[in-house]
Amino acid sequence: MxxxxxxxxxxxxxxxxxxxxxxxxxxxxxxxxxxxxxxxxxxxxxxxxxxxxxxxxxxxxxGLPAAVVAALAWPATWADYVAVAARLELSAFLALLQGYSSRQPAGQKLPRRLTDVLAQARSPLMCQRVPLARMFWQGAPRLLxxxxxxxxxxxxxxxxxxxxxxxxxxxxxxxxxxxxxxxxxxxxxxxxxxxxxxxxxxxxxxxxxxxxxxxxxxxxxxxxxxxxxxxxxxxxxxxxxxxxxxxxxxxxxxxxxxxxxxxxxxxxxxxxxxxxxxxxxxxxxxxxxxxx
Structure with a gap:
């Protein structure tokens, strides 16, 4: 194979x-x-x-953490919220994530998925150093x-x-x-x-x-x-x-x-x-x- x-x-x-x-x-x-x-x-x-x-x-x-998708009032289903993200300009998408993070208390600004926690990986909302949010925005719509x-x-x-x-x-x-x-x-x-x-x-x-x-x-x-x-x-x-x-x-x-x-x-x-x-x-x- x-x-x-x-x-x-x-x-x-x-x-x-x-x-x-x-x-x-x-x-x-x-x-x-x-x-x-x-x-x-x-x-x-x-x-x-x-x-x-x-x-x-x-x-x-x-994907993105379910709590973030819910807070953005996006559809819960992966294909549907990826389609929403794909319709946004990158700057608008990043602004939404940064707006979400700014409203969270210290220590919760970059939430992780369960798989990220278990793998000791970074949050998909991360924009600096490792630009995971940009990678999601570029990659997930292409996969779909x-x-x-x-x-x-x-x-x-x-x-x-x-x-x-x-x-x-x-x-x-x-x-x-x-x-x-x-x-x-x-x-x-x-x-x-x-x-x-x-x-x-x-x-x-x-x-x-x-x-x-x-x-x-x-x-x-x-x-x-x-x-x-x-x-x-x-x-x-x-x-x-x-x-x-x-x-x-x-x-x-x-x-x-x-x-x-x-x-x-x-x-x-x-x-x-x-x-x-x-x-x-x-x-x-x-x-x-x-x-x-």
């Missing part, structure tokens, strides 16, 4: 591309075929339109427009499955909280050593214990991941690991029909609000076989 891991950005360009890791899953073995930088939205949307079956994990928040099966937010009968990934969860298995990306010159060598350690972990028995997979990574792809100080290429690879884990652990890779694959993937989800979205990773999975 084809597997995609996508490191998302709110403004793809030649300097800061959106990165796609393309892989092939055969049994428990994931082979990374290539790592490609997408410099514009048209190229990214082209990947979403590729015929299935395939499973992709994307590093962006698919693709017609793909967006789990758990917007299930369809399509054979293209799009899941939310969070590469930090994979990286923590080997690095804990040690940083592996950034632009500060005084930290460059330390970050590179951390990326080397993480890459070594991904190609050893630890990946089988944690994700039920083995990985083949060509030397050119490994070199790109090692030398990319932004970590974007490595993050795309980590998202591909999460997508492959979901495909294999659920049995979706061997499903006879898209409906069977959708049901299998959905079985990995714990009780959650589907309109907020959920990160697919063994650390957050409902399946008793999903963890170590």
């Amino acid at each position: 084809l597997i995609y891991g996508i490191d998302f950005t709110s403004a793809p360009s030649r300097r800061k591309p959106l990165v796609v890791a393309r892989g092939q899953l055969e049994g428990a073995h994931l082979t990374i075929l290539d790592l490609v930088g997408c410099h514009d939205w048209a190229t990214f949307e082209g990947y979403l339109r590729l015929p299935g079956p395939w499973i992709a994990a994307l590093d962006l928040p698919f 427009a693709s017609g793909a099966c967006i789990l758990p937010c917007h299930p369809t009968e399509d054979g293209r499955f799009v899941l939310e990934g969070y590469p930090a969860l994979v990286a923590r298995c080997w690095l804990a909280r040690q940083p592996y990306k950034g632009s500060r010159p005084d930290q460059r060598e330390g970050h590179r050593l951390a990326r080397a350690r993480l890459l070594a972990g991904l190609t050893c028995a630890g990946l089988t214990r944690r994700y039920g997979l083995t990985l083949s990574l060509g030397e050119s792809s490994r070199t790109v991941c090692l030398n990319d100080s932004s970590g974007d290429y490595l993050d795309a690879l980590l998202c591909a690991v999460q997508a492959a884990w979901a495909a294999r652990m659920s049995g979706a890779a061997n499903a006879a029909t898209p409906e069977q694959a959708r049901r299998s993937l959905s079985a990995l989800l714990p009780a959650c609000d589907p309109n907020e979205g959920w990160i697919f990773d063994p650390a957050l999975a409902a399946s008793p076989g999903g963890g170590e």
Whole structure:
């Protein structure tokens, strides 16, 4: 089965591309075929339109916290409130979120979804440093427009499955909280050593214990991941690991029909609000076989 891991950005360009890791899953073995930088939205949307079956994990928040959606008086259903956000200019969308945050007490200005709390991830309302609100505004409407099966937010009968990934969860298995990306010159060598350690972990028995997979990574792809100080290429690879884990652990890779694959993937989800979205990773999975 084809597997995609996508490191998302709110403004793809030649300097800061959106990165796609393309892989092939055969049994428990994931082979990374290539790592490609997408410099514009048209190229990214082209990947979403590729015929299935395939499973992709994307590093962006698919949804907003339910409390925020309710406070904005938007429809509760994911497809409906994403359509509302898509009709707004970016500046107007960000102003609404900032207005909501300004009315909240200290400590509650950047609310998180349940999946963010469990993954120790940032709030989708965050606009500074990591511009997650911009990523949602750019990404979620494109996912909706693709017609793909967006789990758990917007299930369809399509054979293209799009899941939310969070590469930090994979990286923590080997690095804990040690940083592996950034632009500060005084930290460059330390970050590179951390990326080397993480890459070594991904190609050893630890990946089988944690994700039920083995990985083949060509030397050119490994070199790109090692030398990319932004970590974007490595993050795309980590998202591909999460997508492959979901495909294999659920049995979706061997499903006879898209409906069977959708049901299998959905079985990995714990009780959650589907309109907020959920990160697919063994650390957050409902399946008793999903963890170590």
